[in-house]
Amino acid sequence: MSQIVTEREAPGALPASPAEWQACAAHLQARQAENDAERARLARQREALALAAATGDGRAQKRVQMLAGRDQALALDAMNIAQGLAHAEIAIARSVADRAGFERQEAVRRHQVMLESRLSLIAEIELVLRSMPPLLVQLAEATRLIEESHLALGGERPTLPPLAQEAAGGRLAEFMTGIGFAAWLPLARPEIRPAIQSWTEAERAAQASYALPA
Structure with missing residues (x-):
């Protein structure tokens, strides 16, 4: 997996909280959109130079090679971003599940308290009736x-x-x-x-x- 970097984190540091994972995912999504836009722009430039390069224009061929190298670097970056984003999404989903589990535990605890309170009230009524x-x-x-x-x-x-x-x-x-x-x-x-x-x-x-x- 590539190094995940947010604006508030030092290189190599991973998010430590659900909020930081959300910020990390948003940052990676923005980078992914920028990467896609840049690769689309390079593809248009290569298409415009394709005919000249194919007919032996040296300058066009060098330019196409440069664009291809840039596209290859962007493709690797896109793969790293996608892997990092997948990692972030897993972490976010886990934190959501953990939060849901905690909230259910709290709800079950409150429910049990209500049951115990009702039973105490029944015992009090029973004592009076006896x-x-x-x-x-x-x-x-x-x-x-x-x-x-x-x-x-x-x-x-x-x-x-x-x-x-x-x-x-x-x-x-x-x-x-x-x-x-x-x-x-x-x-x-x-x-x-x-x-x-x-x-x-x-x-x-x-x-x-x-x-x-x-």
Whole structure:
């Protein structure tokens, strides 16, 4: 391969970065165009002298020989330029591939971080959900005690106890619908009224029927 020289490099120094390889390729392409133009000009001059040289004109023959020598030198230079340009193009393609590979690695890394972040969020939600069943057990026990106390104090047992597990669970489902769980779980959606926005307020209203005079 010929020596590759750019305007910023010392003779014999090869480009060391993608930007320098791009500059090197541009420089060689410009030289290649100049070489082609010069060889085309020499070819026209040789064609103009061909008849005179063929008929024995010594000056024309010497001129044709000189032009042929110049063309031979340009042909060698063109070969060197083509080889150097091929080398530069390979280096550029490799740098592009390396960059694409690096960018994919970074994208895959970011993707993996998102997966891990989602899994952490799921674990956090799971922890919260696992804390709920014991609280519901406490709620059931509290309901049982209230029912017993209400009857003992002379209260009447309603036909459909508003604090019973089924009723409280229905209000809980409506509340969960209202705060966004319906997008994730097959919860019943209220059709004739807005979803419950506060389970606490709904339970406060349900407990009103258990109030007793002093």
